[in-house]
Amino acid sequence: MRYSFVFKLVIILMPFAVCCNDANGFQELSRTTLVGKNRQTLSIANGCGYLRDDSEVECIELASQKIDLAFDAETIDSWNGFKRHKFSFDGQEAWVVEPKNPRADGRFSWCMMFPDAFTDRCSAPMLVSRGYYHVFLSVGNSFGAPKAIEKLGAFHKMLVDRGFHPQAALIGISRGGLYAHRYAATYPDRVSVIYDDAAVLDYQSWPGGKGKGKGSTGDWQELKRWYGFDSDQQAADYPHTPLKTLGLLAKHKIAILSVVGDSDDVVPVDENTAVAEKLYKEFGGVFDVIHKPGVGHHPHGLDDPTPVVEFIEKYTVQK
Numbered sequence: 001m002r003y004s005f006v007f008k009l010v011i012i013l014m015p016f017a018v019c020c021n022d023a024n025g026f027q028e029l030s031r032t033t034l035v036g037k038n039r040q041t042l043s044i045a046n047g048c049g050y051l052r053d054d055s056e057v058e059c060i061e062l063a064s065q066k067i068d069l070a071f072d073a074e075t076i077d078s079w080n081g082f083k084r085h086k087f088s089f090d091g092q093e094a095w096v097v098e099p100k101n102p103r104a105d106g107r108f109s110w111c112m113m114f115p116d117a118f119t120d121r122c123s124a125p126m127l128v129s130r131g132y133y134h135v136f137l138s139v140g141n142s143f144g145a146p147k148a149i150e151k152l153g154a155f156h157k158m159l160v161d162r163g164f165h166p167q168a169a170l171i172g173i174s175r176g177g178l179y180a181h182r183y184a185a186t187y188p189d190r191v192s193v194i195y196d197d198a199a200v201l202d203y204q205s206w207p208g209g210k211g212k213g214k215g216s217t218g219d220w221q222e223l224k225r226w227y228g229f230d231s232d233q234q235a236a237d238y239p240h241t242p243l244k245t246l247g248l249l250a251k252h253k254i255a256i257l258s259v260v261g262d263s264d265d266v267v268p269v270d271e272n273t274a275v276a277e278k279l280y281k282e283f284g285g286v287f288d289v290i291h292k293p294g295v296g297h298h299p300h301g302l303d304d305p306t307p308v309v310e311f312i313e314k315y316t317v318q319k
Contacts, residue, residue: 067106068162069098080125089155093138103131106165107316110135113176121301122173122197123308133164143175144182145226152183156190167192169312172199173300174267181242188252193315195308196258197300198267201242205271213268243275250285255315257288257308261295
């Protein structure tokens with residue numbers, strides 16, 4: 001590797017945090033540009049700052065960012081062999097899993113729903129082993145409705161105020177796909193990657209049951225109550241469903257990976273993931289799909305979640 005100048009220094013993360021505040025007071029980070037003989041940019045990953053030009057990458061050691069993990073009235077337990085901080089946020093169950101060897105940048109994954117379903121297959125423990133924090137806030141069976149997204153946004157802001165990275169890697173399992181995509185569409189600057197797993201991306205498909213899937217009458221009525229819909233037609237006309245907001249996510253370069261069972265008759269692939277994949281690629285976005293032939297809605301995840309973890313790592317570095 002050839003450079004016309006040599007860097008031998010330790011960089012503290014915060015001096016490179018170029019910030020501005022959005023309308024909600026949420027602090028955002030942008031890349032810092034360093035100017036030498038060649039113009040290069042700094043990104044953060046795995047404890048290193050990467051100086052990039054068109055052809056070369058060099059790692060510069062970073063001092064770890066301080067994360068405040070002292071939550072009021074918290075209890076400590078173990079989650080898949082890692083220390084977990086359990087606490088209440090705005091009256092709701094919340095927790096943060098602490099990696100044994102944290103990344104320097106405070107990156108974290110965030111399971112939006114079913115955080116204890118098929119956990120070892122759905123990437124989170126492996127991500128924690130690679131230095132990511134892992135978080136969860138319960139907002140109930142709310143289908144990504146606006147009130148729930150508002151609570152999730154406040155939770156995210158609290159994490160950033162404590163030193164976590166401004167951008168999350170979201171995990172949307174089953175109906176959790178509604179939460180993940182609705183959150184990303186509401187706060188696109190706060191998301192780097194979405195990992196969907198048998199994800200609901202069209203609530204007309206599930207729980208609405210308007211296509212070939214099984215649907216769920218009770219959940220459909222509950223979804224309409226959460227969103228304030230008076231009729232099925234009002235639900236159909238709603239402009240902020242995942243399939244209708246993909247252009248916004250692509251514009252913000254949010255990478256999406258979807259794991260699907262091709263025989264899923266609860267959340268049919270051709271009514272959800274296949275539609276989203278086609279649209280997202282037309283918008284120029286990254287949308288990869290891992291198919292599981294002959295597999296239904298369950299089990300979620302993969303026997304070996306390494307491909308999911310590597311996808312998340314790749315696109316959290318690039319974002």
